[in-house]
Amino acid sequence: MGSVRNNKKAIAVFILPAAILFIVIIIVPIFMSAYYSLLNWDGMTTGKFIGFQNYVNLFTDPSVNFMKTLWDAIILAVFSVFIQLPISLGLALVLAKGIKGERFFLSVFFIPVLISSVVIGQLWLKIYNPNYGLLNAFLKAVGLSKWVHTWLGDEKTALMAVIVPILWQFIGYHMLLLYAGVKSVPKELTEAAKIDGATSWQISWNVIIPQIKPVIRMCIIFAVVGSFKTFDMIYVLTNGGPAHASEVPSTLMISLIFGRNQYGFGSAVAIIIIALCFIFAIGIRRVFKVEED
Amino acid sequence: MKKKILSIALCLTMTAGILAGCGAKKDSDSGDKKTLTMWSIATEADNMHSSYLKAIEEYEKAHPDYKIKFETFENQAYKTKIKSAVAANELPDIFFTFGGGFSEPFAKSGKVVELDKYYEKYKDLLPEAALKNQTYDGKLYGSTFTTPVSMMFYNKAIFKKNNIEVPKTYDELLNAVKVLKKAGITPISTSVKDTWVLGMLHDGLTLKSAGPTKLQNALLKKDGQSYNDPDMLQSAKDVVELKKAGAFEDGATGLSNDEAVQPFLDGKAAMFFTGSWLGGDVNNKSYNKDDFGVAPIPVVNDKNATLGDFMGGASDTLMVAKSSKNKEVACEAAFEIAKNISKNAYLEGVAIPAWKIDYDDSKVAGMTKEIAGYTTKAHSFTLWFDTLLQAEDANKYLELLEQLYTGGITPEQYVKAMADQLDSTK
Known part of the structure; x- marks a missing residue:
């Protein structure tokens, strides 16, 4: 066994299939998109090379309003980090303490992650339906008819109405990651704190959370990039x-x-999404490193 | 032990899957029949589905050497799929598409076959006027089978109960809306989330305000006709006026087409403006089909337009890919199958035929025959905005219409923005 691990050729042979797939499916398309983003191309006829004009248009063309979409994504990221993650962390801490029915609740909270987004979307469409939806029906039942809304059809509420299910969907995912982190904190540490007279709140805040920082960092990266x-x-x-x-x-x-047959223009958006995800992933890593030092 | 059983079970299902895959492949290879692949949006949920199946069956019977492999996709997803297929040159032999601006890039891409020489044979059965939307730069690129048009569907029972005559002019329509609103009935059900549904009403009113020539010139950017014109402004104002009068239900911005149609079919809304295909749904899906009536969209300005001007036309198209291995046969099949679909869809009462009726149609369901009666006497056909316009303009148009409805822009701003958009892509 050891000899295989030291054999460079063997390593290469074993890595090759995955490496080829990774390159063909992920790396090559990124570079192709980067090239397409420099074209004025409808996706069907031959494209015309226009340099960085697509990127310029992206930020200047009012009919595209790219900054607004970025802003929406940032709002979603902020909500994910400051509302979704604390809820997940809270659930993880409570469950990891070993309450009754720990496994049961773990599974229940994780179910939304397992269900297809389309199914969840259909579910929430029914909840938000202006005529017979659960939400409006509830508001009417408790005498808050004033608050009844066309949640997804109103410009003022649409963004919040889509953010809520997205947050709800992934609470279980982050909870599971954090739960695993909390469980791996050595028992000696928490027990020592307990002997020193720490309350369970103090244990969580001063012992467990510092210990699972790497997991929290990962969760924040996932939440931001996901947004x-x-x-x-x-x-x-x-x-x-x-x-x-x-x-x-x-x-x-x-x-x-x-919709608009602007393949080149759309590719420019794709490249910016990729770039932003990289920048944020690396940036968040840096911030946490600085804190550790 | 449990784990072991589970893993064995998984192994078995996987092997079964692989074997099943092999088996299926073998089947399709067997026999000397040549296969033509055909794509369309007539899924099992589509009311044209059985017309397609029958048409293909008839074709296969008449051409025993060929087999049609029929594949269907959901409408919205198909629009994406077909564009990618053209880009990647992976088109099937015959494929469904939409006429007008949507398919213009396909024709320009040089990946679909010009059908002029195949059309010669069918000239007597399929009028050339019906193929306007499949013709690009004077060359024919597709065959067609049905002539959908925008109509005003209404609930006879509700109209009778409230003593309302079927509106023939916009003022009568507005009046009817006010009466119905007072009686506590939703006057017009529509979907703004699927903005094309509201477009059916808006396009119709615009046509009935500006007339076919002016409207087509504006949309096709001909003769210097601008969209920023008092006649176009009038229809935009009318939509806003109808909304203010409470014509539409409150949640229309959040409802999809399906969610909007249902209250109408259930008799809870009085009117629905959409394409003639709803006639098929009324025949098949409503509880009491005798309650429903159909009429042309009311006239806004009788100097420019009449009840006989229609929004719509033969937009459903079958095209043939240049990459097809059996091009000659496929081109002929595109016409033969289209002819069969035209006949079967009409006989089933789900669509208005584009081909001449050379068969017995005495058993066709009432509403469909009624619409066919209107279209045979039509003065003009103008394709819907979002089909006639090229993709970028069409997209912007739907967006602006939505904003007009929600009050984000005024009718004046709307026509100005439309004119600017059309100018920018001239």
């Missing part, structure tokens, strides 16, 4: 509408490429 590339739920619920009120970069990309 910038979020697509499926918004596509199902509003498709970016009404009047771009809930548009994010990825839905804009789809509507540019397949």
Whole structure:
């Protein structure tokens, strides 16, 4: 066994299939998109090379309003980090303490992650339905008819209405990661703190959370990057509408490429999404490193 | 032990899957029949589905050497799929597409076959006027089968109960809306989330305000006709006026087409403006089809337009890919199958035929025959905005219409923005 691990040729042979797949499916398309983003191309006829004009248009063309989509993604990222993650962390801490029915609750909270986004989207469409939806029916029942809304059809509420299911969907995912982190904190540490007279709140705050910082860092990266590339739920619920009120970069990309036949322009959006995800992932890593030093 | 059983079960299902895959492949290879692949949006949920199946069956019977492999996709997803297929040159032999601006890049890309010489044979059965939307730069690129048009569907029972005559002019329509609103009935059900549904009403009113020539010139950017014109402004104002009068239900911005149609079919809304295909749904899906009536969209300005001007036309198209291995046969099949679909869809009462009726149609369902009666006497056909316009303009148009509805822009700003958009892509 050891000899195989030291054999460079063997390593190469074993890595090769995955490496080829990775290059062909991920790396090559990124470079192809980068090239397409420099073209004025409808996706069918031959494209015309126009340099960085697509990127310039992206930030100057008012009919595209790319900054608004970025802003929406940032709002989603902020909500994910400051609302979704604390809830996940809270659940993880409580569950990891070994309450009754720990496994049961773990599974229940994780179910939304397992269900397809399209199914969840359909579910929430029914909740938000202006005529017979659960939400409006509830508001009417408790005498808050004033608050009844066309949640997904109103420019003022559409963005919040799509953010709520997205947050809800991934609470379980982050909870599971954090739960695993909390469970791996050595028992000696918490027990020592307990002997010193720490309350369970103090144990969580001063012992467990510092210990699981790497996991929290990972969760924040996932939450932020996920916010910038979020697509499926918004596509199902509003498709970016009404009047771009809930548009994010990825839905804009789809509507540019397949709605308006601007393949080159859409590719520019794709490249910016990739770049932003990289920048944020690396940036968050840096911030945490600085704190550790 | 449990794990072991599970893993064995998984192995078995996987092997079964692989074997099943092999088996299926073998089947399709067997026999000397040549296969033509055909794509369309007539999924099982589509009311044209059985017309397609029958048409293909009839074709296969008449051409025993060929087999049609029929594949269907959901409408919205198909629009994406077909564009990618053209880009990647992976088109099937015959494929469904939409006429007008949507397919213009396909024709320009040089990946679909010009059909002029195949059309010669069918000239007597399929009028050349019906193929306007499949013709690009004077060359024919597709065959067609049905002539959908925008109509005003209404609930006879509700109209009778409230003593309302079927509106023939916009003022009568507005009046009817006010009466119905007072009686506590949703006057017009529509979807703004699927903005094309509202477009059916808006396009119709615009046509009935500006007339076919002016409207087509504006949309096709001909003769210097601008969209920023008092006649276009009038229809935009009318939509806003109808909304203010409470014509549409409150949640229309959040409803999809399906969610908007249902209240109408259930008799909870009085009117629905959409394409003639709803006639098929009324025949098949409503509880009491005798309650429903159909009429042309009311006239806004009788100096420019009449009840006989229609929004719509033969947009459904079959095209043939240049990459097809059996091009000659496929081109002929595109016409033969289109002819069969035209006949079957009409006989089933789900669509208005584009081909001449050379068969017995006495059993066709009432509403469909009624619409066919209107279209045979039509003065003009103008394709819907979002089909006639090229993709970028069409997209912007739907967006602006949505904003007009929600009050984000005024009718004046709307026509100005439309004119600017059309100018920018001239």
